[in-house]
Amino acid sequence: MDKNLNNKDLSYFRLRLQELLITSFPEKSGDSKFIERRATLASNAYQGAFSSGNSIEDCNQIAEFILFEGLHFSKFDTVFQIVCNEFDTLMADDDLRPFAIEMLSVCEPYFENYELTDDFAYTYDFDTLYTELTGVISLYIEEHGL
Structure with a gap:
């Protein structure tokens, strides 16, 4: 060979x-x-x-x-998607990823309420989580600023 x-x-x-x-x-x-x-x-x-x-x-x-076993659903990608979709007008593009990394630890406890399977992003629960995390990040920004 x-x-x-x-x-x-x-x-x-x-x-x-x-x-x-x-x-x-x-x-x-x-x-x-x-x-x-x-x-x-x-x-x-x-x-x-x-x-x-x-x-x-x-x-x-x-x-x-x-x-790649168990690495198909990314908590970070979810938080980053929310930051980019919902809060991109509040900060420069170069700040989006660092802010999402910071928000990952803030959002971490909320992921524990869901069964995060590889296809979780295609479920109704994902939409619920997305809305919940958007609120968490919004409250964080109100309380701590950027």
Whole structure:
């Protein structure tokens, strides 16, 4: 087997996961043990699937399933979406992401009232959560300013 062509390098999976975490899960982006464990599992799954005769496409799907398991619904993306949609006129574009990161910890307790599955964003409960978080952020801005 030509390792350069058929064997996904551990660093490939590590970088893919880090990219997702930085973008959508900033609260997990510094968890090097989590990143290393997931990347190793994904790399091993890819290698095992390839050794078993699976196509490259199937090997990628198997590895990505393991790499991104439980990372399809992002609390941060939800808060960031609300900040961008509802409060973008109150601050400069460059301030939206840092403010959303700050608001994530303020909004965190409200997520606990919902079952956050991978398809949660497509449910009625998501709309309820969206409205609830919009109110929480609005109250925060009234009380603390920007």
